Amino acid sequence: MSQVKVYNLGYDPETGIGELLHTTTVRHAFGMIRREVADPVELTIVEDRIVPLALELTRELSGAWVEGIGQRSVGFSYRAVHDRDHWTCAYCGRSVSKTPACEALLATVDHIMPVSRGGPSSWTNLVSACKECNNRKADRTPEEAGMPLRVEPYDPALAYRVGGYVELLPVLVTA
Numbered sequence: 001m002s003q004v005k006v007y008n009l010g011y012d013p014e015t016g017i018g019e020l021l022h023t024t025t026v027r028h029a030f031g032m033i034r035r036e037v038a039d040p041v042e043l044t045i046v047e048d049r050i051v052p053l054a055l056e057l058t059r060e061l062s063g064a065w066v067e068g069i070g071q072r073s074v075g076f077s078y079r080a081v082h083d084r085d086h087w088t089c090a091y092c093g094r095s096v097s098k099t100p101a102c103e104a105l106l107a108t109v110d111h112i113m114p115v116s117r118g119g120p121s122s123w124t125n126l127v128s129a130c131k132e133c134n135n136r137k138a139d140r141t142p143e144e145a146g147m148p149l150r151v152e153p154y155d156p157a158l159a160y161r162v163g164g165y166v167e168l169l170p171v172l173v174t175a
Contacts (some may be wrong), residue, residue: 090127
């Protein structure tokens with residue numbers, strides 16, 4: 001049975017821009033439509049039945065609010081950093097895991113600017129890293145360690161993906 005993509009409220013099927021939350025079964029998708037939790041945005045015909053390919057939630061599912069600004073923020077956690085980086089080491093490009101085949105590929109989160117030098121635990125200062133690269137970089141910046149980043153960290157609440165590339169959202173200036 002095929003998988004149905006579930007997007008947050010605000011998905012644009014014409015451009016494909018939107019926050020993909022997860023995938024689900026066709027059966028569960030019909031249940032979501034019946035409960036009016038989601039609306040179908042892409043349909044297809046399978047064996048003379050209309051089946052959804054993509055759903056859009058009827059209410060926006062949001063993370064924590066950025067204090068004082070009124071903008072949404074994606075829920076921040078080390079797991080969310082790994083998800084943002086597709087469970088790939090930002091230094092060597094190998095896949096990392098919570099249960100790796102070898103200890104060197106254990107998923108860790110690295111501070112680009114080390115905490116000992118005042119580096120914050122933020123979206124733009126954290127990357128997913130394998131244990132081997134994290135230990136080799138130690139308490140240095142990537143430049144000092146001779147380990148350039150393969151990806152640029154970003155705040156998912158301020159960006160979206162288009163064809164695999166990250167695009168930053170325009171910043172609204174208020175008077």
